[in-house]
Amino acid sequence: MASSSSLYWASAEAASPSIPPVPEKRIVVGCGGAGIDFLAEVAAFPKPNEKIRSTSWKVQGGGDAANALTCASRLGLNPRLISKIADDAPGRAILEELKADGVDTSYLVVSKEGNSPFNYVIVDSQTKTRTCIFSSGNPPMVPDELSQASLSSALDEARFVYFDGRFTDTALIVAQEATHRKIPILIDAERPREGFDDLLYLADYVVCSAKFPQAWTKAPSIPSALVSMLLRLPNVKFVIVTLGVDGCLMLDRRVEAEVPELDEIEVDSVVELLKQKIDSKNTIPTCIPSKSVMRLRADGIGKVNGRLLVGTAEKIPASELIDTTGAGDAFIGATLYAICADMPPEKMLPFAAQVAAVKCRALGARSGFPTRTDPRLAPFLC
Template sequence: MTAPVVVVGSLNVDRTYRVRRLPAAGHTIHARSRSTAAGGKGANQAVAAALLGADVALVGAVGDDQGGDDLVESVAAAGVDVTGIVRVDAPTGEAVVLVDADAENLIVVSGGANLCLDAAAVTSAVRAARFVVAGFEVPDDAVLAAAARARELGARFVLNPSPMRRLPAGLLGPGALLVVNEHELAMLAGGDATVGERARAASGRLGGCDVLVTLGARGALLHEASTGHPAEIVAPRVDAVDTTGCGDAFMGALVAGLAADLDPAAAATRAVEAGAFAATRPGAQSSYPTSEELTRWRRDRQ
């Protein structure tokens, strides 16, 4: 497959339960409603980028089951190239999502087929790209293969290491872009400093990559290794309905902006807006804006 943006990541069936409050240990709670939808961080990011006009391909794995059929069909319907999605002898991944009355969420993921995505599948699928995006809901071998293919193709590697685990040695370096939230940044660079100082420290420890930190309702902070100076991006204020998948909306909008030749700060600004927009709608992929919707939303807020 060839596309300006290639996402190497997960596909999950999301089963969402809306509750009054998130449960504490040992508690049983009742759901107010339930729904099933397409999800997985890789699929979410690919769909978010495609809806914003990017030419996107997704590399991932699903099972030979109804869930896999539904996910591939849903992602393709959003305009994503799905020829890099392989079928494996494992159940399609699933996620159970609890969303409370304050729009906060709790998510439990069963990796299933995602954990079968291997380096060979990634290497054979990624033939040309300008940006190769990877996340941590697939095995290290697949992520390392994505980074290696990016280097071979002269593409920019963008890593969103969520859920966080130890970063394999040599994964990042000059020209790569690391996208993390505050908690993930603290795991990489400690917590006894400002966000900007920790971003600079993480960049230094990880081979001089650029670091973009998502700050939820506060926006984001971009540290570009070439300048050494952090740039703060302020998020628009919104009344959140559901924050599920907002980080993936951010990622998709970010790479769509970069693929459209926006500079990193401008792409990050657009990403913050897309994440805020997504928080005003329920669900993950169902909450993501098209380019027209995001432009109209931005204009209406002025």
């Protein structure tokens, strides 16, 4: 029997014949955080010992993995989530919201005791920034809570596995099984964590926060840090670093190009040359790729063969920018879709940036995640 979500996508696409069909292989598995966000928008961030009123507020599901998979589901993928919550009121709300968005929650561990994860988010409408105060779930997830039968079922027919860096002990078990089955792995590298390196070494694709590459590699610049990451992670095909309003930067490894006649160029200089090609008048997301495969050198670090791509972000009018909460999760969800749809990098980066930009026009992460049929995505899907 067809699920309600699959019937929705079929009817939506029938009404919008210009939208390409969803990828044939679209089951993705995510392992990581699921929680509740308590969001309050304020006119300005409070000073110490000050009482203020919110201008608007919202309570909705959160957590990096849960958000990214929710976004992926709205774009047309069939996500399964491995995570842990408690059997409390927030936990029941988490389950209900994920199910309503088409995320398979069969693999969530529900603890009879403890509490579900939650996050206080204060959104400053003046500076367009947000501050998060996170409380992790208790007790934390441990590998024994995911049976071999559940793990096997979760990975059955999966096109991709995604990790947000939480529950690293359990995540490593899932990643090892995915590697054994030759299922590609994408990792969201937000910040270094205990045990995270073991997981990262199994990755096929990495999407980083702006601070992670240099924090992890100690390289002097972001471009040189990306070179260092590919040298330290030989299985990784590409690494993307998201830079907020400054867009993103991608280093795409090309191992088939190990030939001596490749031009050798210092990586920072290539990035600067690509940035000079950005049209400052263009307000929509674009991609500026290097024209060919090069031997990219980071002085004191080493060399890799690949292509560099600079992605721009949408220039959102101040009157439309509401909240950046979940923008990174939207980018991840769109990247998962793009890989499943075999989008080339030149198309993937603007698409992911546009999905993130649409999200920023609403308070909270999930309020802003677009559906596949959103007309603002049409130019990036066709």
